[in-house]
Amino acid sequence: MKDHLKDELLELALEAARRAGNLLRDGRPADLGVAATKTSPIDVVTEMDVASEKLITGFLTEQRPADGFLGEEGASIEGSSGVRWIIDPVDGTVNYLYGLPSWAVSIAAEKDGEVIVGVVAAPMRGETYQAVLGGGAHANGEPVRVRHPAPPLSQALVGTGFGYVAERRAAQAEVLRTLLPRVRDIRRGGSAAIDLCDVACGRLDAYYERGLNPWDLAAGELIAREAGARTGGRPGEPASGELVLAASPGVFEELEPLLDELGAWHD
Ligand code: IPD
């Protein structure tokens, strides 16, 4: 594959994420309203989620009219170029709604079904993470790597997240009840994209979650992998909605069978 395609897509993703990040940061209304709910009354979409997705798809369509789109707030276009953009216009909407800083814009580009570019912009951290397939991962232009040497699982800091539906949360709490005494500690940051980038930067030793959608993980998974993380789902399977695990080598091998045994992949 021509590297100039990757370079072009990376530049466009960075610019789209920068513009959307600015809109979200500078345009956050004091009385931010909830525009609609998704899977449950606590799974909200604000007017700013919608505005951000519109900005991103508008900008990218102008630059590359033949590309496809998959966006959380409804963008769904097949396209004819073989390139498809996967967009989470605000990952960490609940944080954004409450004025907490951990939210991000996540933009990935796939070519013929393979993710080749990922950008996660976290404006309130002043950080943008990026990766190109085979080209390493960077934060604000500096190379990043997973934590090395990796600690044993008993000393690992593990991020996770919970779905929005009560039955799933009950099952996730059960997994956590067994896992918590076996690790250093647990973090629930509220943005899957940032969690994956935190694994990439060595700020978490591992992150797992059940129930993610492609837009939550496409960019962050590539960034984590390019930073040296191992990623997957159930043993031997790729990351998917069933289960996503990203961890430093070493921690991954300990956590993968344990999560499988604890049933982290089902409700
Ligand atoms: C959510 C966040 C959260 C994760 C949820 C996601 P949203 O995305 O990434 O951390 O636990 O599973 O749905 O709704 O804020 O875009």
Ligand code: CA
């Ligand atoms: Ca999300």
Ligand code: CA
């Ligand atoms: Ca979202």
